[in-house]
Amino acid sequence: MVNSRIPGFYGWPLAERRRVLTELTGLQLTALDPGALELSLADKLIENVVGVLGIPLGLGLNFRMNGTDYLVPLAVEEPSVVAAFSHASKLVRMGGGFEAEADPPHMIGQLQLSPNSEQEANRVEHKLRSASERITRAAKTAAERMEKRGGGYQSHCVRYIRDTRGGPPIVVLHIVIHVANAMGANLVNHVAETLTPLVEKIAGIPVGLKILSNFSDLRLARATARVPISALGGVQIAHKVVEADRFAYLDPYRAATHNKGFMNGVDAVALATGNDWRAIEAGCHAYAARDGQYRSLTRWTVQDDHLMGHTEIPMAVGTVGGITRSHPTIALAHQILGIRDAQVLAALFAASGLAQNLAAIKALSTEGIQRGHMSLHARQLALAAGAQLDEVEAVVHKTIESGPVSARRVEEALTQHRHGRKLA
Ligand code: MEV
Numbered sequence: 001m002v003n004s005r006i007p008g009f010y011g012w013p014l015a016e017r018r019r020v021l022t023e024l025t026g027l028q029l030t031a032l033d034p035g036a037l038e039l040s041l042a043d044k045l046i047e048n049v050v051g052v053l054g055i056p057l058g059l060g061l062n063f064r065m066n067g068t069d070y071l072v073p074l075a076v077e078e079p080s081v082v083a084a085f086s087h088a089s090k091l092v093r094m095g096g097g098f099e100a101e102a103d104p105p106h107m108i109g110q111l112q113l114s115p116n117s118e119q120e121a122n123r124v125e126h127k128l129r130s131a132s133e134r135i136t137r138a139a140k141t142a143a144e145r146m147e148k149r150g151g152g153y154q155s156h157c158v159r160y161i162r163d164t165r166g167g168p169p170i171v172v173l174h175i176v177i178h179v180a181n182a183m184g185a186n187l188v189n190h191v192a193e194t195l196t197p198l199v200e201k202i203a204g205i206p207v208g209l210k211i212l213s214n215f216s217d218l219r220l221a222r223a224t225a226r227v228p229i230s231a232l233g234g235v236q237i238a239h240k241v242v243e244a245d246r247f248a249y250l251d252p253y254r255a256a257t258h259n260k261g262f263m264n265g266v267d268a269v270a271l272a273t274g275n276d277w278r279a280i281e282a283g284c285h286a287y288a289a290r291d292g293q294y295r296s297l298t299r300w301t302v303q304d305d306h307l308m309g310h311t312e313i314p315m316a317v318g319t320v321g322g323i324t325r326s327h328p329t330i331a332l333a334h335q336i337l338g339i340r341d342a343q344v345l346a347a348l349f350a351a352s353g354l355a356q357n358l359a360a361i362k363a364l365s366t367e368g369i370q371r372g373h374m375s376l377h378a379r380q381l382a383l384a385a386g387a388q389l390d391e392v393e394a395v396v397h398k399t400i401e402s403g404p405v406s407a408r409r410v411e412e413a414l415t416q417h418r419h420g421r422k423l424a
Contacts, residue, residue, distance in 0.1 A: 002338075004061050004069035005093070010083070011389055021059065024071070027335055031328035032057060045323065057272060057329065058082035059336075062090040064097030065223075065351050072352065073333035074268035079376050080369070081264045084359030085352065088225075092355065095226035095306060100347035102221035102315060106154055107184040109192035111173040111199050112208035121160065121169040124203045128158045128173060131202045135173070135195070142194040143177050146187060151178035153191075173199060176218060181342040183276060183318035188212040214282040214316070217290075221315035223350035225358060227307040232362070238307040240365035241300050241358070248296035258296045258357065259288055262311070265356030266349050273337065273345070274323040274330035276316075280349070283314035298357050311354045315346035374405050381410040391417060 002024050009017060018029050030036065034054055043049040060072035060082060074082050092098055113128075115121040128135070139153040146152040154176040161170045175195065177188050192210035200207050229238050248258035263281060270277035288297050298311045318324060319342050325331050339345045363369045375396050382395040385407070391414065398413040399405055 002069050002071055004063050004071055004089075006061055009059070009061060010086075011392070017059075021071070021336070025336055027332065029332070031332040036328045041326070045327075055271065057333070060085040060089065060268075060352070060355075062086050062093050063351075063355070064089070064093050065100050065348055067097065070338070070348065071336050072269060072348070073272035073336050074265075075271035075333075076264070076268040078264065079380070080373050081268055081356065083372075083376060084363070085265055085268075085355050088355040088359035088362070091227045091231050091358065092225040094231040095228050098223050098225055098351035098354065100221065100223035100351045102343040102346035102350070103219050105151070105179045105181070105184065105316075105342055105346075106176050106218040107179050107188045107216060107316060108213040108218060109175040109177065109188040109211070110213050111175070111192055111195060111210050113171040113173070113199075113203050113205055114208050115168055115171060115205060117168050120205070121171055124171045124205060125158055125160050127202050127204065128171065128199070132156070134198065134202070135175075138195055138198050139175050139177075139191060142191040143187065146178065146180055149180040151180040154178050171203075174213075179318075181319045181340065182321040183279070183316050183342075184321075185212050185276070185279070185316075186321070214279045215286040216283050216314040216316040217287060219314055219316055219346070220312050221346040221350035222310070222312045223347060223354045225307075225309040225351070225354050227309075227358070229302070229305050229307060232307055233366075235302070237362065237366060238302045241307060241361050242302055244361040244365050245296060245298055245300040249299075250295075252294040255288065255294050255296050258298070258361070259285070261360035262297050262353040262357040264360075265352035265354075266313075269349055269352050270317070272330070272333040273317070273319075274327055274333075275318065276322070279316055280314075283316060287312075287314050298354060300358075300361075309354050309358055311350050311357075313350055313353065315349050317346050317349060318342050319345055371400075374400055378405045378410055381405065381407050382414060385411045385414050387414050 022029055037052050042052050055075050055077055058074045060074050063070050063072050113124050115124050135156055143153045156175045159172040159174060175191055177191055179187055189212055196207045196210050229235050232238055248255045267277045270280055288294050297313055298309060300309045319340050323330055324334060363372055378396040378399045379392055382392050387395050394417050395413045398417060399410050
């Protein structure tokens, strides 16, 4: 098991960070170099390829989940996300780390039937319900290849959806498939398409759409964080975090921003591990609005001497399939993470969202995020301007003290700092 607590990592030169990562994991890191995804491979992944886009890949540190440490690869272009992840994970670690789990990977496929009238809708619904055994047999056969991996057909149901605007009802057949360690889109779409001729024969009308649902609410992941109030900086901060969370629960304008911060963590892991972040986003936002109002994806409370956080989100992610093996950087990110079981990965996604949310609302409830953002930005500019490690803090301080951060002002601060040292 790796130790995800690596004091000083942040301040080391990049080459040193890579050396330590290799030492800790035994992995060669060439797949993290620019150009690791060759144009010839990129050209096979999507259409009209003209190039490859580089996104920084950072390591989320201090992360512990269910008693195990993980080095969490985070692919993201936004400064502060990786630092915030590591900071919050350190706080949660002081309370024992995240506790997290996920449901079995049950994905839903939908087959849409659009009758012309309510009478026809009733007939279609009745016929589908009466043909339950035939549908089960056909779905089992269509999903057979998943059985040797512990998955396959689970169940189906018929849904009757009224149109409150006056149109005829829509009848939908849901097929539920256990997709093992895959995200499962391809398999579920295959099953839905394979069933179509049979369903059309039974219903007596054509099937419309046949596609998975990204509202994967049979595949929920949950995470809990427990932060000692002493580690947080006092009970007042804890109450401010709870109040920030209550704001997001009650107000959709705030909930959208709150959940965006939460998804900073989820999406960065999704991108690094080659999971479909658009599908994850769609599912999480649909879940956030499940009671009719769009709300926060988290709940924070104070219990005894702890700030307690909880989240529950749909999480359709895989450790196999898609580009998890074919993209060299993504394949390496999976090796760094060391998770083969998609349920464990789903749990880690939920915990990552909670970490990111904690860091954001703690900062917003105290000093605001601009100061942190600006000092990170200044630190990066100082290193780029050639500041030595023992000069960085002083240069950052000097820059921030004297106004807005820019490359020119960081260079000036570095020159002044060196001049001051010479005179001293
Ligand atoms: C910025 O990427 C995310 C935040 O806006 C999240 C939040 O407001 O909770 C800081």
